[in-house]
Amino acid sequence: MSFDLQEAIDVLRRTPATLHALLDDIGERLARCNEGTETFSPFDVVGHLIDGEETDWMPRARIILSDKSDKQFTPYDRFRHRERNANRTLPSLLEEFARLRSANLKELSSWQLTDEQLNLKGTHPTFGDVTLHELLATWVVHDLGHIAQVARVLAKQYRDDVGPWTPFLPVLTDHETPRS
Amino acid sequence: MSFDLQEAIDVLRRTPATLHALLDDIGERLARCNEGTETFSPFDVVGHLIDGEETDWMPRARIILSDKSDKQFTPYDRFRHRERNANRTLPSLLEEFARLRSANLKELSSWQLTDEQLNLKGTHPTFGDVTLHELLATWVVHDLGHIAQVARVLAKQYRDDVGPWTPFLPVLTDHETPRS
Numbered sequence: 001m002s003f004d005l006q007e008a009i010d011v012l013r014r015t016p017a018t019l020h021a022l023l024d025d026i027g028e029r030l031a032r033c034n035e036g037t038e039t040f041s042p043f044d045v046v047g048h049l050i051d052g053e054e055t056d057w058m059p060r061a062r063i064i065l066s067d068k069s070d071k072q073f074t075p076y077d078r079f080r081h082r083e084r085n086a087n088r089t090l091p092s093l094l095e096e097f098a099r100l101r102s103a104n105l106k107e108l109s110s111w112q113l114t115d116e117q118l119n120l121k122g123t124h125p126t127f128g129d130v131t132l133h134e135l136l137a138t139w140v141v142h143d144l145g146h147i148a149q150v151a152r153v154l155a156k157q158y159r160d161d162v163g164p165w166t167p168f169l170p171v172l173t174d175h176e177t178p179r180s
Numbered sequence: 181m182s183f184d185l186q187e188a189i190d191v192l193r194r195t196p197a198t199l200h201a202l203l204d205d206i207g208e209r210l211a212r213c214n215e216g217t218e219t220f221s222p223f224d225v226v227g228h229l230i231d232g233e234e235t236d237w238m239p240r241a242r243i244i245l246s247d248k249s250d251k252q253f254t255p256y257d258r259f260r261h262r263e264r265n266a267n268r269t270l271p272s273l274l275e276e277f278a279r280l281r282s283a284n285l286k287e288l289s290s291w292q293l294t295d296e297q298l299n300l301k302g303t304h305p306t307f308g309d310v311t312l313h314e315l316l317a318t319w320v321v322h323d324l325g326h327i328a329q330v331a332r333v334l335a336k337q338y339r340d341d342v343g344p345w346t347p348f349l350p351v352l353t354d355h356e357t358p359r360s
Contacts, residue, residue: 003341007207011334014201021197022327027187127344137341138349144335145351147202148328154191155324161183161317164307169318171325174354 003133005113008140009105015143016098019046022150024094031090033157039178042150046093047081049146053100055080057139058107064122064132065111071122108136149175183313185293188320193285195323196278199226202330204274211270213337219358222330226273227261229326233280235260237319238287244302244312245291251302288316 023031023042034041040048060073085093111117118133155171166172203211203222214221220228240253265273291297298313335351346352 001341003338007210008338010206011210014206017201018198021194021201026190026194030187030191124344130343130345133341134343134345137338138343138345141335141338141342141345141349141352144331145349148331148335148351148354151324151328151331155321155328158183158188158317158321161181161313162321163310163314163318164304165310165314165318165321169321169325170355171328172321174328175350 001115001118001133003118003137005118005133005136008136009109011140012101012143013105015049015147016094016101018147019049019150020094020098022147022154024091026090030154030157033153035153035156035175035178040149040153042153043085043090043093044081045146045150046090046097047085047088048078049143050093050097050100051077051080051084052139052142053097053104057135058104060122060135061108061132064120064135065117073122073124075125181295181298181313183298183317185298185313185316188316189285189289191320192281192323195229195327196274196281198327199229199330200274200278202327202334204271206270210334210337213333215333215336215355215358220329220333222333223265223270223273224261225326225330226270226277227265227268228258229323230273230277230280231257231260231264232319232322233277233284237315238284240302240315241288241312244300244315245297253302253304255305 023046026042031043032041034044055074056076063071063073113132118131118136120132121129122132122135124130152171152174155169159166159172162169162172203226206222211223212221214224235254236256243251243253293312298311298316300312301309302312302315304310332351332354335349339346339352342349342352
């Protein structure tokens with residue numbers, strides 16, 4: 001296992017401030033823009049990350065670390081945020097995400113996980129056995145993937161404005177078929 | 181022209197704080213990691229953005245707005261930063277980038293550009309006539325593309341740690357052949 005828990009926590013700690021810098025008080029056009037039907041806007045991404053804090057990463061870590069013999073994860077609802085946040089603003093979601101993340105990382109750090117604990121397993125609904133360190137590494141990659149997505153979605157709103165530069169700007173043609 | 185100068189300036193203003201949140205005081209492993217031979221690390225990206233502040237966007241805007249009849253841009257050196265920053269640290273580059281960007285946006289705002297000025301043209305060394313608004317929109321997209329790149333490069337350092345989750349994390353397999 002090459003996974004470094006302290007480095008992972010350091011990266012996870014950065015996400016709320018990164019999204020705050022990119023998105024707080026951004027105009028409605030950019031807050032609600034997307035890459036096409038059924039793709040996430042920046043507003044959706046922050047809602048989805050909040051769902052992760054409340055229903056995915058730490059609840060699954062707690063299942064892995066529990067004394068119960070059944071370590072089956074609850075399936076994750078990728079669209080929970082839609083109804084939950086119907087009347088919310090993006091700044092209020094950013095603030096809530098920062099609060100939830102901070103509390104989760106405080107709890108995660110307090111566990112002082114050993115390598116033995118990081119190798120404990122839970123049962124993923126789709127692909128079976130996964131370890132705690134795989135879950136935590138996935139949390140990190142999931143954050144970074146959604147930061148990249150927000151930057152890409154914002155960039156694409158300028159697609160018609162860049163004239164002949166398009167071939168020099170690969171972000172404009174990444175994910176022409178949605179991948180996440 | 182749908183380009184909104186104030187919105188573009190607002191997005192450009194966010195980049196130093198976004199990169200500071202993602203990268204300041206990050207460990208050397210992540211500061212210097214990349215996606216393979218000849219690809220940029222986060223350290224390289226910040227150096228490249230500094231080059232843009234000093235030699236690309238504003239110098240080209242000044243050429244477009246000048247009274248000279250020759251509006252030919254100086255070719256841009258994508259690798260100027262390598263020698264320039266050989267002995268620098270990432271925090272010092274982040275600080276320098278923030279300072280240069282702030283000064284450039286102050287100057288850009290002070291011009292109070294009209295639609296007529298935004299439609300003035302310069303001559304790009306590769307593809308000829310480009311307008312000022314195309315240059316400024318490209319600046320915005322270029323920033324966001326590099327933010328997405330930094331997030332993607334960081335994510336890929338956890339590629340071997342996520343176990344069976346890889347197919348659910350498209351950021352890990354974006355740009356398997358370098359695109360920027």
